[in-house]
Amino acid sequence: MNYSLNRQQIKLWRLSIYFIFALPGFSMASWVSRTPTIRDTLGASTAQMGWIIFGMAVGSIVGLMSASHLIAHKGGRFVMVTGLAISSIGLIIVGVGGSWFVNSIIVFSGLAVFGFGNGICDVAMNVEGTAVEGVTKKSLLTGFHAAFSVGTLFGAIAGSVATKSGVSVPIHITFAAVVTVIFIIFLARFVPKGTGKEDNDDSNEPPMSARERMAVWKEPRTILISIIVLGMAFAEGSANDWLPLIMVDGYNVTPTMGSFAFGLFVAAMTIGRAIGGLLLDRLGRVLVLRISALLAIVGLLIVIFGGSYEFATIGIVLWGLGAAFGFPVGLSAAGDNPRGVAARVSAVATAGYLAFLVGPPFLGFIGEMIGLLRALIVVLITVTIAGLLSQAAKPIGKTNN
Incomplete structure (x- = not known):
């Protein structure tokens, strides 16, 4: 248009x-x-x-x-x-x-x-x-x-x-x-x-016909971007639903300290998104996604293996900063082609919301068996996959990122 x-x-x-x-x-x-x-x-x-x-x-x-x-x-x-x-x-x-x-x-x-x-x-x-x-x-x-x-x-x-x-x-x-x-x-x-x-x-x-709009779900680029969003949205959704309990059960702290840790995560993610536009314009989507995945990976490793509540809070901040970019950047990439933009954004958004809705209950199921703190290894794996696929978000028709 x-x-x-x-x-x-x-x-x-x-x-x-x-x-x-x-x-x-x-x-x-x-x-x-x-x-x-x-x-x-x-x-x-x-x-x-x-x-x-x-x-x-x-x-x-x-x-x-x-x-x-x-x-x-x-x-x-x-x-x-x-x-x-x-x-x-x-x-x-x-x-x-x-x-x-x-x-x-x-x-x-x-x-x-x-x-x-x-x-x-x-x-x-x-x-x-x-x-x-x-x-x-x-x-x-x-x-x-x-x-x-x-x-x-x-x-x-x-x-x-x-x-x-x-x-x-x-x-x-x-x-x-x-x-x-x-x-x-x-x-x-x-x-x-x-x-x-x-x-x-x-x-x-x-x-586009209705059949063509449904066909975007089969496009390789759309599928890869959806996987990126799914992995990063899982990192965000798992924190939203489980982080206070993860800290209380994993580090034997009070519920108030667990809530404070969640507040740190939300604050870090909000700050990351607030400055995200400047970073994207300067560094490009692919590099920002790779850096965000790396931050989330390091943050999750610290939370899982940190050993102390104080050290884990540093990991939570890194986790929040890393989780800030995947969903919005993936949606932005899905909208590169004006023709069928709604269909592609819908497909990618659906992947993200599936991660929000299905991921946390799945994490709870795993946590029931091995503990919530160790269950975060699943989140670590999905974020790593998202980071490895970041190249798929490169703007269409551009040689840079």
Whole structure:
């Protein structure tokens, strides 16, 4: 798609995408912050809560798989607005089901709706992000993903305040949903219409058919980039789900110290993504991916074999910095070819989310047998594979990295 935008319009488009990336993080943290209350209200066991949360995984995968077709027909802006509106409805259903009706099936259904909306929005906003990169000729996707982390932080703070203030779950969740919808409606006006839409207006090539969009899953480059993203997303997701427990069980520290270690990881990853654009423009994708994989490998080795909590925290910082780049850089690489950009970004995003959703439970299964600390060797292997395949992310048609 060709864009006839002046400098001010491009600036507003770029700024709006930063805020849009923050909105799903805010929504997700709003739900996560109230999970203890919802679990207690439902009287659900840990295993039952796991099955309830699985509803979000189901919805997310369906959304990710559907996104490329929706974007191809309606464009990224429409799908972002629709996705966040749907996820907000799902959030309200979760709040009502987990408080007023006290019904686990309603909560499961709400999470499925929430996951679907987030899934299609995630692909659409990454398609928009790659389009902004193309127009500005700058590496921005890592910064956009840092904005997601900032949104998560604000959502967590708001959830903590609501919990301490005794605000009921439905009121808190509904407030978060309304805020999300208001922001996306306001921000959408600054986003060009039709990003990622397949038509004949701006290209000599015919639009991709549904079969062609599915065929991108077989492209060697897309497969290799998906493996890179899968490996690095596994490194990120395993920390998000298990790091506090890994430190508590592996180093015999208090839960507070385990939470502090997780905070270090999140801070390191957010800082890495915030400065990632500068590094990518100077060093190129391939070198950045190799360095990030190396940092994650060294960090994981320190955490696994460090021997002391203090030394392990250094490893956690390196692990967080290393895990910061794989997902956004892989999505940026998937968007190199404007034709079929939504299909490729969808395929790579799906690989990443599979790592987020399936990887941590698998790590828990391994950890049950050999301990969570030693189970990180599996993460070490996947990150090493991702680093070895980094060359696949080289920009199309360029001799440099």
